[in-house]
Amino acid sequence: MFSNPVIETQKNHVTIRQFNEEPIETEMLEAILEAGRRAPTSSNMQAYSVIVIKDPLVKKRLSILTGDQKHVETCPVFLAFCADLNRLQQTCEMHDVEMTNNLETFIISTVDAALVGMSVQTGAESFGLGAVMIGAMRNSPREVADLLGLPRGVYVVYGMCLGWPEKSSIPPxxxxxxxxxxxxxxxxxxxxxxxxxxxxxxxxxxxxxxxxxxxxxxxxxxxxxxxxGRSIRPENLDLLGEMGFDICRKSEY
Ligand SMILES: Cc1cc2nc3c(=O)[nH]c(=O)nc-3n(C[C@H](O)[C@H](O)[C@H](O)COP(=O)(O)O)c2cc1C
Structure with a gap:
């Protein structure tokens, strides 16, 4: 089988939920985020934002909002990958255009955020860091948005705990x-x-x-x-609508 260091990193992926106390060097984090920013993006819209969180109090609150997930509090760095239509809205206003926002803009921005996050995770793992994605950030989208100061048109698609794996607890x-x-x-x-x-x-x-x-x-x-067998987070259709994602909007063909 063909292989190379990128393929090996991808093939060795395992989600890490226990981190030791070692911090992540600032330059290393910067390199990972810079590489992540090169991810492909729909029509070059770059409809995402990443929030880098190190503040222990914010991580503590996020850990509660995500259903008491301890790793959210104990990881040295927590990243929130956001779908971001706010910047695109401002861009349209620069041209006196009212931006239309529908299911497609929701998908475009959500996919953009997901791609950057995946690229960041692979970059992090290539240095030996461990990561766990946190979809539970969508348990309470409004509270998360308030805590992180998100403007209208921005929601957190998922979060990511980053840190050095606790060697004794790396799962198979x-x-x-x-x-x-x-x-x-x-x-x-x-x-x-x-x-x-x-x-x-x-x-x-x-x-x-x-x-x-x-x-x-x-x-x-x-x-x-x-x-x-049950509906997952059914309230999010209305909540995301209130936050500026007009998922159900019917526009004329
Ligand atoms: C979008 C997304 C959201 C996730 N959310 C959580 C989460 O909230 N908490 C958690 O412990 N793991 C979460 N995970 C990790 C998955 O549980 C994990 O990737 C899956 O069980 C497969 O395990 P592996 O990554 O070790 O192969 C998430 C993964 C993805 C892709």
Whole structure:
């Protein structure tokens, strides 16, 4: 198989939730953010912002808002990856244009933020840093926005704890779904997925058993069914609308 240092970094990815006390050097963080800023961006809109948070009190509050996730408080650096339409709105005003904002601008800005974040995570991991993305920043979008001083048209897509991994608690890699299920050639393959999903459940049970956790045999499928059998954060459609993301707007064709 072909390989190189970037591929090795990607293949070695594992989410880290325990950090030691060592700070991240300012220059290293700057290098990671600079590399992240080179991520591709839809129509060069650069519809994202990143907030770098080191203040222990802000991290503490964010850890509470994200469901008491301790790593949010204990990591030396927390990054908030935001979808940002505010700057684009100002740009349109410079040309006396009223910006229209709809599902697409929501997707564009959310994808831009996600791409920068992924690029930052890979850069960080290439130095040996550990990271965990924090989607729970969307548990309370309004409170998070107030805490971080976000203007209208900006929301946090996800956060990221960054720090040096606590060596004794680096977890083994979590197995992924088999490639036959997720990589398709030429056309989407609609073969029944259930056998491969059963096998994946078994693989995950083994993974968790090795960590001393005894799971229900439907280690993946059962969790997915439980989580997706109810609506996830249903209030966010209205909340994000109030924050300036007009997701449901119907414009004329
Ligand atoms: C968008 C996104 C949000 C996530 N949010 C959280 C989170 O709030 N808390 C957490 O502990 N892990 C979170 N994770 C990490 C995932 O749980 C983790 O990536 C997944 O279980 C696979 O494990 P691995 O990254 O070690 O392979 C998030 C990951 C992504 C991509």
């Amino acid at each position: 890699q979590k197995p992924r779904l088999p490639k036959e299920l997720v990589i398709h050639h030429e056309k989407y393959s609609t073969n029944d997925a259930s056998d491969l999903i059963h096998n994946y459940d078994k693989l995950l049970v083994k993974h968790y058993e090795a960590l001393g956790r005894n799971l229900n045999p439907a280690a993946w499928s059962g969790v997915i069914a439980r989580n997706l």
